[in-house]
Amino acid sequence: MFTKSTIQKFRELPTPFYYYDIPLLKKTLQRVSEEAGKYDYHVHYAVKANANDKILAIIKDFGFGADCVSGNEIAKVMDIGFDPDKTVFAGVGKSDWEINLALDHNIFCFNCESIQEIKVIDELAGEKGKIAPIALRINPNINPATHHYITTGIEENKFGIYQWDLEDILQLLVILKNVKLIGLHFHIGSQIIDLNAFKGLCIRINRIQEWFIDHRIIVDHINVGGGLGISYENPDRHTIPAFAEYFGLFKNLLELRPKQKVHFELGRSMVAQCGSLITRVLYVKNGVKIKFAIVDAGMTELLRPALYQAYHRIENLTSNGKPDQYNVVGPICESSDSFGKYINLPETKRNDLLAIRSVGAYGEIMAFRYNLRDLVKSYLSDEL
Numbered sequence: 001m002f003t004k005s006t007i008q009k010f011r012e013l014p015t016p017f018y019y020y021d022i023p024l025l026k027k028t029l030q031r032v033s034e035e036a037g038k039y040d041y042h043v044h045y046a047v048k049a050n051a052n053d054k055i056l057a058i059i060k061d062f063g064f065g066a067d068c069v070s071g072n073e074i075a076k077v078m079d080i081g082f083d084p085d086k087t088v089f090a091g092v093g094k095s096d097w098e099i100n101l102a103l104d105h106n107i108f109c110f111n112c113e114s115i116q117e118i119k120v121i122d123e124l125a126g127e128k129g130k131i132a133p134i135a136l137r138i139n140p141n142i143n144p145a146t147h148h149y150i151t152t153g154i155e156e157n158k159f160g161i162y163q164w165d166l167e168d169i170l171q172l173l174v175i176l177k178n179v180k181l182i183g184l185h186f187h188i189g190s191q192i193i194d195l196n197a198f199k200g201l202c203i204r205i206n207r208i209q210e211w212f213i214d215h216r217i218i219v220d221h222i223n224v225g226g227g228l229g230i231s232y233e234n235p236d237r238h239t240i241p242a243f244a245e246y247f248g249l250f251k252n253l254l255e256l257r258p259k260q261k262v263h264f265e266l267g268r269s270m271v272a273q274c275g276s277l278i279t280r281v282l283y284v285k286n287g288v289k290i291k292f293a294i295v296d297a298g299m300t301e302l303l304r305p306a307l308y309q310a311y312h313r314i315e316n317l318t319s320n321g322k323p324d325q326y327n328v329v330g331p332i333c334e335s336s337d338s339f340g341k342y343i344n345l346p347e348t349k350r351n352d353l354l355a356i357r358s359v360g361a362y363g364e365i366m367a368f369r370y371n372l373r374d375l376v377k378s379y380l381s382d383e384l
């Protein structure tokens with residue numbers, strides 16, 4: 001993955017930093033575009049996964065739309081030049097200024113999560129003399145068997161409209177004049193490896209569509225959200241996620257009405273594998289049972305291991321010494337500031353460079369400033 005000359009360039013840069021392999025990003029996006037294109041599927045990139053300006057610009061150039069969850073994400077993608085007509089806005093807590101911003105940009109669709117929100121969108125759209133296009137985000141009550149913090153589509157989650165509220169919503173939609181129902185939206189969770197969860201989603205969507213058709217409603221589009229997982233264990237073998245199987249599954253199982261379009265909101269699967277966090281070993285200290293490799297990146301640069309006990313492959317880029325085991329930890333004053341326990345690495349010393357892999361999604365974007373740390377920098381492979 002890393003050539004000698006790349007590693008040589010890494011040595012000259014202050015650490016820690018994110019490094020993005022741009023040829024790999026482009027190859028991945030090309031695959032998404034081809035596989036989704038086979039069925040005329042629309043893909044909105046989930047900006048929350050990585051909002052690095054340069055990465056966004058590349059994604060925009062491939063013609064993907066954007067899935068935003070805040071006013072600032074909408075402002076950002078408009079700035080980068082994404083097409084408003086391919087921009088969707090989701091989130092359980094859209095504030096008035098965010099709704100107004102989205103209305104001003106005439107975005108494609110608001111993915112609505114409650115009856116209360118629909119009323120506010122109607123009111124604000126009315127003030128502007130506009131009709132807001134909306135989709136109902138329905139909680140399909142499907143458990144995707146992923147980490148419980150990133151499960152979103154079961155009834156105990158805060159997300160989406162519960163099926164028992166649909167009757168009331170349809171009655172309300174007859175009255176409201178400034179919103180127009182154009183879609184149904186679903187999202188069951190993230191890092192889903194077992195595609196059977198998506199099968200369950202398709203079956204549930206088919207049933208929900210029947211209910212809507214019984215109520216004489218056929219929406220223009222079905223948005224099935226995102227969630228396709230990636231291989232954190234073996235990023236070099238499974239570099240590009242199983243897009244063909246994924247899109248093919250929806251093609252086979254979703255029962256569409258004539259002219260109905262299918263939309264996706266993929267985040268992780270589009271950007272995760274192209275990113276690595278490069279960090280320098282500061283000290284190697286002997287613990288009671290294990291050596292600690294203390295590195296200059298911490299949970300402030302990559303929160304996933306601390307927050308979700310997430311596994312990321314760690315490689316020593318500058319040693320080919322004897323194999324040994326280390327707990328790889330950061331400098332932050334929290335015991336959860338650890339990137340991995342009992343990690344097999346070649347003998348590791350001060351100033352070695354480690355790569356923490358598969359961090360292109362939910363890595364840089366989740367950085368924060370605890371301990372007053374500087375926000376992490378990033379470099380694209382074609383800039384080095």
Ligand code: LLP
Binds near residue numbers: 150228362
């Ligand atoms: N659509 C909606 C409505 C979502 O909530 C999400 C992610 C996506 C699309 C994109 O899902 P993806 O394709 O990336 O799985 N920070 C966590 C992940 C949180 C995902 C939140 N929602 C992590 O680091 O694993």
